[in-house]
Amino acid sequence: MKKGSLGINLTAVAILVLSLYPFFVMLVSAFKHQMQIYENPWFFSMPLHMDNFSSAFEQISRPIVNSVIITLIGIVVTLTASSTAAYAFAKFSFPFKNFFYTFIVMLLMIPGFVILVPQFINIKNLGMYNTLIGQALPPAASYTAMGVLLMRTFFEGLSKSLYEAAEMEGARDVRIFTQIVIPLSKPILATVAIMSGLQIWNNFVWSLVVTSGDSVKPVILAITTIAGGVNQGDGVKLAGYIIASLPLLILFFAATKPFVSGLTQGAVKG
Template identity: 75%
Template sequence: MKKSNPWTVVFVLALFAVAMYPFFVLLASSFKHQMQIYESPWFFSSPLYPSNYGVAFRQISQPIVHSLAVTAIGVAATLIASATAAFSFARYSFPFKNALYGVIIMLLMIPGFVILVPQFISVKNMGMYNTLLGQALPPAASYTAMGVMLMRAFFEGLSRSLYEAAEMEGARDFSVFARIVLPLSKPIVATVAIMSGLQIWNNFVWSLVVTTGDKVKPVILAIMTVQGGINEGDGVKLAGYVIASLPLLILFFAATKPFVSGLTQGAVKG
């Protein structure tokens, strides 16, 4: 095995440190009062003020619940639509199959702002304005195209003998899908879940357009209005940023291995 050049390792670590340093500054500043941020902006300074997190959490706790609900609904809708459509494309032959798949993939090329107004009108007409469903379902529909592409490639890479053995045992299509295909597809399912979850959680523009007031305000909007006292200043707002990022960090680190595996296999199989 060829050994790594030590200078290459140092260079990569230096790039990583530079990339991560803004996050370090964010974390350090979240424990400071306003004057400490001005006087020592680059590192931690004494005394620390963990009370910033309590003040911020009281202001964004309910919006975090809203965002968790919206993300859960959106991810569930994306996975159901993507998995069933991808299985159909991978398993069956039907008229205009390739043309229909091409149309779905073309949706990836449409910028989000182009369909923003039609989506808003549709949501308003269906009575879903300023609701959790109104925030979740349109983004889920947009991210389904990517899910179909990744899942179809993965499903087509599964051994045909699995399908043949299931058919010989008399398994119906739904049983094959639910008991054989999905259990073997955990990496790609995790990949699509994480990718869509990140996008839905951080969807600032759509949340701004489709919500009003505090009834279902997501955390991506709520952190803009987080405020501290005169002494606390921006430290409370920065603490709110850290708190708002924790659910996604926990999700990503818990599913890093299947996420990477799913990206790789979904890209090369087919």
């Protein structure tokens, strides 16, 4: 191995260790009471206190369920709106097609805080304030623009012979879309689902603005109010952070392959 390559590898390993070590400290601290954190903050110390996790779970179990429901609603709305709009842009020709597509893509450049107040007014007028669906719909609408961008490119990359063969067999657009395009588009659908799901799950500001009670509070807000006993201290909070991140970790590891494949195919026209 050349000296230059060895130096690059060692540097990469050092950067990896420095990047992951804070997460390791959080993990080991989640098993400690407050005095153990003060006495040995950098590594495990005995005994391990599993009660931190049970205390944290009792406080955020309901918010986790709320977040799962909110995220699922948002993903379904985003995928439905994105896929149907992208299919129309990819397959049909109609007046001002490029103008409308450009207008949708331009929405990606609008900062979220600019439309925060109009969104809040609309949700309140529609009677969706302090509801789960009120937390899901505006973020889903915002992430639809990215979905249209990725899906249109992917749909245009599909072989035109598929559309032509289906039309020759008498299939209408709805059947072509649901039975041919969608089954072939699982990678890009997974990509958009993961990207929108992560954003909706972690949308702190919108949930803070549009909720006022504990009944519909998502986990992203609930983890800020986790509290433990005098002896437990910050260990309960750190345990809560770990529990709250588990659904996202499971989603990511379960869909890593289609996510990477869909992101690549949706970004570059094949």
